[in-house]
Amino acid sequence: QKEVEQDPGPLSVPEGAIVSLNCTYSNSAFQYFMWYRQYSRKGPELLMYTYSSGNKEDGRFTAQVDKSSKYISLFIRDSQPSDSATYLCSISNFGNEKLTFGTGTRLTIIP
Amino acid sequence: NAGVTQTPKFRILKIGQSMTLQCTQDMNHNYMYWYRQDPGMGLKLIYYSVGAGITDKGEVPNGYNVSRSTTEDFPLRLELAAPSQTSVYFCASRRDRDYGYTFGSGTRLTVV
Numbered sequence: 001q002k003e004v005e006q007d008p009g010p011l012s013v014p015e016g017a018i019v020s021l022n023c024t025y026s027n028s029a030f031q032y033f034m035w036y037r038q039y040s041r042k043g044p045e046l047l048m049y050t051y052s053s054g055n056k057e058d059g060r061f062t063a064q065v066d067k068s069s070k071y072i073s074l075f076i077r078d079s080q081p082s083d084s085a086t087y088l089c090s091i092s093n094f095g096n097e098k099l100t101f102g103t104g105t106r107l108t109i110i111p
Numbered sequence: 112n113a114g115v116t117q118t119p120k121f122r123i124l125k126i127g128q129s130m131t132l133q134c135t136q137d138m139n140h141n142y143m144y145w146y147r148q149d150p151g152m153g154l155k156l157i158y159y160s161v162g163a164g165i166t167d168k169g170e171v172p173n174g175y176n177v178s179r180s181t182t183e184d185f186p187l188r189l190e191l192a193a194p195s196q197t198s199v200y201f202c203a204s205r206r207d208r209d210y211g212y213t214f215g216s217g218t219r220l221t222v223v
Contacts, residue, residue, distance in 0.1 A: 008151060034211050043115075043201050043214030044154075088153070095208050097142065097161055098169070103153035 001026050006089055006102030014110050019076040023089035023102045026070065030100075033065050034090040035074045038104065044088055048074065051094075079109045113137050117202050117215035124192045124222045132187040132218050134202030142205045143185040144212065145169075145177065147198040154201070160185055192222045 006023045013019055021035075032051035036044035048063040050056040056063045062075040072091070076083055089102040118133045136143065145157040146169075156169030160179040174196060176188040185204075189196060199219050203212040 006153075032209070036212075041217070041219075043203075043216045044212075045214065046211040049211055090211075097167075097208060098144070098156060098159060099212060101154045103151065 003027055003100045004089060004091055004102045007105055008103055010106040010108060012108045012110055013079060015079060015081060017079050017109075019074075019079050019083070019107060019109075021074040021076075021087050021089075021105050021107070023072050023091075024070055025072070025091050025100075028067070028070060029093055030070075030091040031094050032092055033063070033072050034099070035061075035063060036088040036090060036101075038086045038088060040085070047087075081109045081111050084108045115202055115204055115213050115215035117200075117218050119218060120216070121219045122221070124189075124220065126192060126194065126222060128192050129188070129190050130192070130220075132189070132200055132202075132220075134185045134187065134215060135183050136185075136202075136204040136213070137183065138204065138206070138213065139182060140204035140206050140213070141182065142207070143179065144203045145175070145185070145187045146201045146203065147171065148201060148217075149198050157187065157200075189220075194222050196220065197222045 035048040037047045038044040053067045060077045064073040086104040086106045088104040090099045092099045115136045141162045144159040146154040155171045158177040160166045202215040
Protein backbone atom coordinates (compact mmCIF):
# COMPACT_ATOMS: atom_id res chain seq x y z
CA GLN A 1 0.00 0.00 0.00
CA LYS A 2 1.36 3.41 -0.94
CA GLU A 3 1.96 5.83 1.93
CA VAL A 4 -0.01 8.53 0.14
CA GLU A 5 -2.74 8.07 -2.46
CA GLN A 6 -3.96 10.91 -4.64
CA ASP A 7 -6.42 10.79 -7.52
CA PRO A 8 -4.42 11.96 -10.57
CA GLY A 9 -7.45 13.42 -12.32
CA PRO A 10 -7.53 15.24 -14.63
CA LEU A 11 -10.19 17.42 -13.07
CA SER A 12 -11.94 20.15 -15.07
CA VAL A 13 -14.37 22.60 -13.47
CA PRO A 14 -15.97 25.87 -14.60
CA GLU A 15 -14.64 29.18 -13.34
CA GLY A 16 -16.17 30.18 -10.00
CA ALA A 17 -16.82 26.62 -8.84
CA ILE A 18 -15.59 25.16 -5.56
CA VAL A 19 -12.81 22.63 -6.11
CA SER A 20 -12.08 19.73 -3.78
CA LEU A 21 -8.75 17.92 -4.00
CA ASN A 22 -8.06 14.93 -1.77
CA CYS A 23 -5.40 12.56 -0.49
CA THR A 24 -5.45 9.56 1.78
CA TYR A 25 -2.51 8.23 3.74
CA SER A 26 -1.75 4.96 5.44
CA ASN A 27 0.51 5.79 8.39
CA SER A 28 -1.26 7.30 11.38
CA ALA A 29 2.11 8.57 12.66
CA PHE A 30 2.19 11.31 10.04
CA GLN A 31 1.78 14.63 11.77
CA TYR A 32 2.00 17.45 9.28
CA PHE A 33 0.54 18.02 5.90
CA MET A 34 1.29 20.28 2.99
CA TRP A 35 -0.14 21.17 -0.37
CA TYR A 36 2.05 22.23 -3.27
CA ARG A 37 0.94 23.85 -6.51
CA GLN A 38 2.89 23.16 -9.69
CA TYR A 39 2.30 25.14 -12.84
CA SER A 40 3.23 23.55 -16.16
CA ARG A 41 7.01 23.39 -16.67
CA LYS A 42 7.68 24.92 -13.25
CA GLY A 43 8.81 23.60 -9.89
CA PRO A 44 6.26 22.92 -7.12
CA GLU A 45 5.61 25.79 -4.72
CA LEU A 46 4.34 25.45 -1.16
CA LEU A 47 0.71 26.51 -0.91
CA MET A 48 -0.54 25.37 2.50
CA TYR A 49 1.00 23.83 5.62
CA THR A 50 -0.91 22.40 8.56
CA TYR A 51 -0.18 20.02 11.39
CA SER A 52 -3.47 19.65 13.19
CA SER A 53 -6.86 18.17 12.48
CA GLY A 54 -9.45 20.67 11.32
CA ASN A 55 -9.38 23.50 8.83
CA LYS A 56 -6.83 26.13 7.92
CA GLU A 57 -7.79 29.00 5.65
CA ASP A 58 -5.66 31.22 3.46
CA GLY A 59 -7.66 33.44 1.17
CA ARG A 60 -9.61 31.27 -1.26
CA PHE A 61 -7.78 28.13 -0.10
CA THR A 62 -8.76 25.87 2.79
CA ALA A 63 -6.74 22.87 3.92
CA GLN A 64 -8.63 20.26 5.88
CA VAL A 65 -7.17 17.35 7.84
CA ASP A 66 -9.07 14.41 9.30
CA LYS A 67 -6.51 12.33 11.17
CA SER A 68 -9.08 9.78 12.32
CA SER A 69 -9.84 8.92 8.68
CA LYS A 70 -6.30 9.62 7.44
CA TYR A 71 -7.76 11.95 4.86
CA ILE A 72 -6.66 15.42 3.78
CA SER A 73 -8.35 17.88 1.45
CA LEU A 74 -7.68 21.17 -0.27
CA PHE A 75 -10.66 23.34 -1.16
CA ILE A 76 -10.45 26.21 -3.61
CA ARG A 77 -13.33 28.71 -3.52
CA ASP A 78 -14.28 30.96 -6.43
CA SER A 79 -11.85 29.09 -8.68
CA GLN A 80 -9.99 31.11 -11.30
CA PRO A 81 -8.27 30.08 -14.55
CA SER A 82 -4.99 30.98 -12.83
CA ASP A 83 -5.63 28.08 -10.43
CA SER A 84 -5.11 25.64 -13.31
CA ALA A 85 -2.13 23.57 -12.20
CA THR A 86 -1.14 20.24 -10.69
CA TYR A 87 -1.67 20.04 -6.93
CA LEU A 88 0.49 17.69 -4.86
CA CYS A 89 -0.17 16.68 -1.29
CA SER A 90 2.75 15.98 1.01
CA ILE A 91 2.96 14.46 4.48
CA SER A 92 5.61 13.78 7.09
CA ASN A 93 6.44 13.19 10.71
CA PHE A 94 8.07 15.86 12.80
CA GLY A 95 11.80 15.28 12.67
CA ASN A 96 11.65 13.25 9.45
CA GLU A 97 14.35 14.14 6.97
CA LYS A 98 12.12 13.58 3.93
CA LEU A 99 8.64 14.43 2.75
CA THR A 100 6.33 11.90 1.09
CA PHE A 101 4.43 13.19 -1.93
CA GLY A 102 1.24 12.15 -3.65
CA THR A 103 1.34 11.75 -7.42
CA GLY A 104 -0.54 15.02 -7.97
CA THR A 105 -3.95 15.99 -9.35
CA ARG A 106 -4.07 17.99 -12.58
CA LEU A 107 -6.73 20.71 -12.34
CA THR A 108 -8.10 22.85 -15.16
CA ILE A 109 -10.43 25.78 -14.54
CA ILE A 110 -12.54 26.49 -17.61
CA PRO A 111 -13.31 30.21 -18.22
CA ASN B 112 16.70 36.52 -3.32
CA ALA B 113 17.30 33.79 -5.91
CA GLY B 114 16.14 30.78 -3.85
CA VAL B 115 17.07 27.48 -5.54
CA THR B 116 18.78 27.77 -8.91
CA GLN B 117 19.13 24.84 -11.29
CA THR B 118 21.20 24.68 -14.43
CA PRO B 119 20.84 23.79 -17.23
CA LYS B 120 17.10 24.11 -17.88
CA PHE B 121 17.16 21.71 -20.81
CA ARG B 122 19.63 19.12 -22.03
CA ILE B 123 19.73 16.33 -24.59
CA LEU B 124 22.23 13.56 -23.94
CA LYS B 125 23.24 10.60 -25.99
CA ILE B 126 23.21 7.14 -24.44
CA GLY B 127 26.42 6.56 -22.49
CA GLN B 128 27.28 10.24 -22.04
CA SER B 129 27.69 11.79 -18.62
CA MET B 130 26.66 15.13 -17.21
CA THR B 131 26.25 17.09 -14.00
CA LEU B 132 23.06 18.88 -13.04
CA GLN B 133 23.86 21.91 -10.94
CA CYS B 134 21.85 23.09 -7.94
CA THR B 135 22.63 26.14 -5.78
CA GLN B 136 20.62 27.72 -2.98
CA ASP B 137 21.28 31.04 -1.27
CA MET B 138 19.04 30.58 1.77
CA ASN B 139 21.63 28.82 3.96
CA HIS B 140 19.42 25.72 4.10
CA ASN B 141 20.95 22.60 5.57
CA TYR B 142 18.70 20.10 3.82
CA MET B 143 18.85 19.57 0.05
CA TYR B 144 17.16 17.03 -2.20
CA TRP B 145 17.12 15.72 -5.74
CA TYR B 146 13.87 14.41 -7.21
CA ARG B 147 12.88 13.17 -10.62
CA GLN B 148 9.36 13.61 -11.91
CA ASP B 149 7.91 11.37 -14.58
CA PRO B 150 4.38 11.78 -15.97
CA GLY B 151 1.80 10.24 -13.65
CA MET B 152 4.49 8.96 -11.29
CA GLY B 153 4.90 11.87 -8.91
CA LEU B 154 8.17 12.91 -7.35
CA LYS B 155 10.74 10.20 -6.72
CA LEU B 156 13.61 10.96 -4.34
CA ILE B 157 17.04 10.26 -5.80
CA TYR B 158 19.46 11.53 -3.14
CA TYR B 159 19.37 13.94 -0.27
CA SER B 160 21.76 15.73 2.08
CA VAL B 161 21.29 16.96 5.63
CA GLY B 162 24.39 19.14 5.58
CA ALA B 163 27.75 19.69 3.95
CA GLY B 164 29.66 16.42 3.66
CA ILE B 165 26.61 14.25 4.38
CA THR B 166 24.56 12.54 1.66
CA ASP B 167 22.19 9.60 1.58
CA LYS B 168 20.27 7.56 -0.99
CA GLY B 169 16.61 8.02 -1.72
CA GLU B 170 14.32 5.52 -3.40
CA VAL B 171 15.80 5.65 -6.94
CA PRO B 172 19.59 6.28 -6.62
CA ASN B 173 20.89 3.86 -9.25
CA GLY B 174 22.75 5.60 -12.08
CA TYR B 175 23.28 8.80 -10.11
CA ASN B 176 25.83 10.25 -7.72
CA VAL B 177 25.94 13.36 -5.56
CA SER B 178 28.34 15.36 -3.47
CA ARG B 179 27.85 18.16 -0.95
CA SER B 180 31.09 20.02 -0.34
CA THR B 181 29.40 23.32 0.61
CA THR B 182 26.07 24.32 2.15
CA GLU B 183 25.06 26.10 -1.07
CA ASP B 184 25.75 23.48 -3.75
CA PHE B 185 24.37 20.01 -4.34
CA PRO B 186 25.27 18.74 -7.83
CA LEU B 187 23.78 15.56 -9.28
CA ARG B 188 26.01 13.47 -11.53
CA LEU B 189 24.67 11.12 -14.20
CA GLU B 190 27.14 8.51 -15.38
CA LEU B 191 26.52 6.47 -18.54
CA ALA B 192 23.17 8.04 -19.37
CA ALA B 193 20.33 5.67 -20.28
CA PRO B 194 16.91 6.36 -21.88
CA SER B 195 15.29 5.48 -18.53
CA GLN B 196 16.87 8.64 -17.11
CA THR B 197 14.79 10.83 -19.39
CA SER B 198 12.85 12.90 -16.90
CA VAL B 199 12.44 16.28 -15.26
CA TYR B 200 14.81 16.75 -12.35
CA PHE B 201 14.04 19.01 -9.42
CA CYS B 202 16.36 20.18 -6.71
CA ALA B 203 14.83 21.32 -3.42
CA SER B 204 16.02 22.67 -0.11
CA ARG B 205 14.59 23.38 3.31
CA ARG B 206 15.80 25.14 6.39
CA ASP B 207 15.11 22.35 8.84
CA ARG B 208 13.18 19.09 9.16
CA ASP B 209 9.82 20.60 9.99
CA TYR B 210 9.64 23.08 7.16
CA GLY B 211 8.39 22.86 3.62
CA TYR B 212 10.59 22.53 0.58
CA THR B 213 11.67 25.30 -1.76
CA PHE B 214 12.01 23.85 -5.26
CA GLY B 215 14.08 24.94 -8.20
CA SER B 216 12.53 25.37 -11.62
CA GLY B 217 13.78 22.01 -12.88
CA THR B 218 16.05 20.51 -15.53
CA ARG B 219 14.35 18.74 -18.41
CA LEU B 220 16.65 15.93 -19.57
CA THR B 221 16.22 13.75 -22.63
CA VAL B 222 18.49 10.76 -23.29
CA VAL B 223 18.48 9.53 -26.88
